[in-house]
Amino acid sequence: MQKKIFFLFTITALMVNTLYAQDKSFVLNGLIDASAGDLSGTTVYLKKNISGQPDIVQLDSTIVENNRFTFKGEVPGTPTIYYVSAGNKAALFSPEAGQISMQIGQKNRISGTAKNNQMQAFLDLQESISTDLKEINSRYSVMENTEESRQSWLAEVQPLRDKLEKGSYSITKDNIKNEIGEYLLTMLYQVLPDEQLAELMEEARPAFRQSESGQRLSKYTVYRDIQQGKGRYLDMTLQTPDGKEVSLSDYVGKGKYVLIDFWASWCGPCVRELPKLAETYSKYKDKGFEIIGISLDERKQDWLSAIDRFNMTWVNMSDLKGWKSLAGTTYGITSIPFTLLVDKEGNIMESYLYGEELNYRLQEILD
Template sequence: MYGKVLGLFLLVSTAICAQNTTYTLKGSIEDDQYNGKKVYLQQLNYTRDGFIDIDSTTVKDNRFSFTKTAQDKEPALRFISTEAPISYAPAFFLTEPGEITLTIARRNKIGGTPRNNSFQDFSNLQDSLNNEIETVVQKYSQLLQTSGNQEKMMKEGQAIMKELQESRYSFAKENINNDLGEFIALSSFEVLTPDQVLELTSLMRPEFRNSDLGQQVISYYEAKNLKVAGAPYKDITLKDPMGNNISLSDYVGKHKVVLIDFWASWCGPCIKEMPHVIEAYNQYKDKGFEIVGVSMDEEQVRWLGAIDRLNMTWPQMSDLKGWKSAAAKLYGIDSIPYTLLIDKDGKIIDSNLRGNQLIEKLHELLD
């Protein structure tokens, strides 16, 4: 993941015409085994699957240094790799004018210039929050069987995760106009909300936004954003088992709570979950509850056979295109079973309720 993010980041980097100035990297390695061995100053190659050596030097007394020219407006990322045996992942720094310090260890440290200092402060905060999360997990494991502590531990962990998420978002946004901010944004997508990702991508360079990768990222997170609680549902028309057009709007917004159930006949977890869905339907279908099944099947015979075999008596739709289904693309579905619970006004209430969670939620809404 680390290498992929770096590759994607540098893929959209463009040459910058600016005055060249000097930077000196003063590095140290805590491990004595590298004395007398080489370290390499590198950048990613053009195919983004390896490194190009820019220069090399020999480690002496656990120290090394490079002096190079730097672009003074938008610093580039550069990497330091060690000669075998390789005990550390490539360390990186920003080519900012001035004296830069880099310590290669279990946790690397960079500093000496404003943006490298800023990134180190950010890294320290991330490390601190990650340590807090680990502490909470350990406490939760120890107290798991103690009544009354589970909810407290869960809330504490969620609060730290929220702070971790917000710190990554804020740092990326504050620095989005330089290489460092764009790098942090690209490496943080998996922990940010769809709204945050879409905002950051809107602020990135046109070269990224308009690239194939950029368009894929934007489309994916726009679809994910449709599944956030409070968001309005998006309508789609597919075919029912008889080949007739059927739309979500035929059922959503008709004074009923509607469960959109993404499933397939070949999906073992879907089949395993189905008795819970059937129980909920039988219990609440006369109280204002409806289900619309959206199948990721490709073969009509298997789709229809599963509907009959499982006694799924609610409306069904599919375009029989599997993962290329228009519904999967629209809602960003990349795993099943997946469900969306829609309120009477057409807004998402919750997602992916499992087991008794669905019945408990329907009890809250309809009893």
């Protein structure tokens, strides 16, 4: 009798999902577990990110009753990512035809349709690997830091890295021509080898490749090498404090060692480095050393005041566009201060050099 009941339940569930698949609608049944608190009577929101863009669109809202909620909607033309915002929690799902179950709490869970089951399987894989890594790191944290212990640690960690890399590539490739794959690629790109990232970007939809996120991913390997102090400098043209156009190529690759310093007057760590940098410049400017200060300021007067206050007698340039500066998009700058030391031919030697560390490096090559 129990087998018959189970069989009837399974058939009924399949019929329900088939009916939803035919009319291209979804039902999301959500449960907020105790770890998120009692949210009964509060509003939860159904939202969507526009693929490759920073914009968030609110699609619907509903009131939580007994820590449960339901959203119903039409399946979008292209597989995509929606998310539910409940209090300070958010959970992702794919609005795929059928009945979808969501649990929001300390650990979110999603299930019910093929893509949501696939997404949850990948999240489970990530969690499993994270748990294993924490256990390994905990064991090795109390050991003496020797070459033998480092090699032993790496031998345990590498299979987990390989497993995560394989899983990341598989789920992203399966969905690369829809918004799920595009979303995953923006989350997982640092895990993937360069050749796999290039392959997936090539297979992605043109609209995504041309988006802000897509263009940034296309340049990721260049940005990464720059952050690691490798590769060649990238030329760009900005303005001097008196409004004249000036290019990096006017100074870089001209027989001097050049420090490119990305900074802003509103950046506390940046301005704290400036007095030391002024001393370094005074010491080495006549020995084949130049500095190019690239400001991410937006207000010209703030920029000019800082140049005067900190005696920045080196080359200064900016387009006064803040984080949207050409410097940011060319070099992938996401935080400041940031510096690059470039050799006489325009090759990047090192990154993140400041204070005494910069002085020691210049002493090695110029004294």
